[in-house]
Amino acid sequence: MGAVSIPAVLFIGFVVLQRLGELVLARRNTAALMARGGREIGASHYPLMVSMHTAWLLATAWFGWQAPVSLSWLAAYVVLQGMRVWILASLGSRWTTRVIILDEPLVVRGPYRFVSHPNYMLVVAEIIVVPMVLGLVWVAAIFTVLNAAMLALRISVEQRGLDQVRRHELRVG
Numbered sequence: 001m002g003a004v005s006i007p008a009v010l011f012i013g014f015v016v017l018q019r020l021g022e023l024v025l026a027r028r029n030t031a032a033l034m035a036r037g038g039r040e041i042g043a044s045h046y047p048l049m050v051s052m053h054t055a056w057l058l059a060t061a062w063f064g065w066q067a068p069v070s071l072s073w074l075a076a077y078v079v080l081q082g083m084r085v086w087i088l089a090s091l092g093s094r095w096t097t098r099v100i101i102l103d104e105p106l107v108v109r110g111p112y113r114f115v116s117h118p119n120y121m122l123v124v125a126e127i128i129v130v131p132m133v134l135g136l137v138w139v140a141a142i143f144t145v146l147n148a149a150m151l152a153l154r155i156s157v158e159q160r161g162l163d164q165v166r167r168h169e170l171r172v173g
Contacts, residue, residue, distance in 0.1 A: 008067050015060070030098050041160070042153075050097075056147075064135075067135050068135065120155060124148075
């Protein structure tokens with residue numbers, strides 16, 4: 001076994017803590033959205049999505065803890081975190097890891113002014129960039145393919161829900 005790479009361990013630790021923090025935030029926001037009359041759609045695929053993301057993190061940690069950290073890929077990751085903050089700030093209490101539909105106007109501020117699903121764009125980039133920080137090309141490749149399949153399902157479910165909201169807005173607006 002090779003030596004532990006302290007920068008790699010710190011990076012992996014940061015990503016894991018960030019994801020755990022997001023799960024706490026998502027749980028809190030989901031409960032608040034449900035209390036406001038939200039409806040979850042697509043719940044059946046949620047455990048599969050969580051499992052895929054967990055496997056991605058485990059593969060990155062297991063195979064990357066001894067790796068040197070690429071500063072250029074780390075810089076790309078830092079840029080993505082700016083995007084993450086912008087998305088979270090734009091959605092506020094409506095950000096969650098689940099698909100929750102409310103009979104309220106859709107968020108159209110921040111990056112949502114420009115694209116329909118900026119959070120998914122961010123996740124696509126992170127699935128690639130996080131392993132690449134540690135030189136794990138094959139982890140980036142495998143989980144990019146798995147994530148593409150997951151997002152095809154997830155976005156179709158979410159789009160159906162958004163279409164319901166838009167139809168509601170037309171009826172009441």
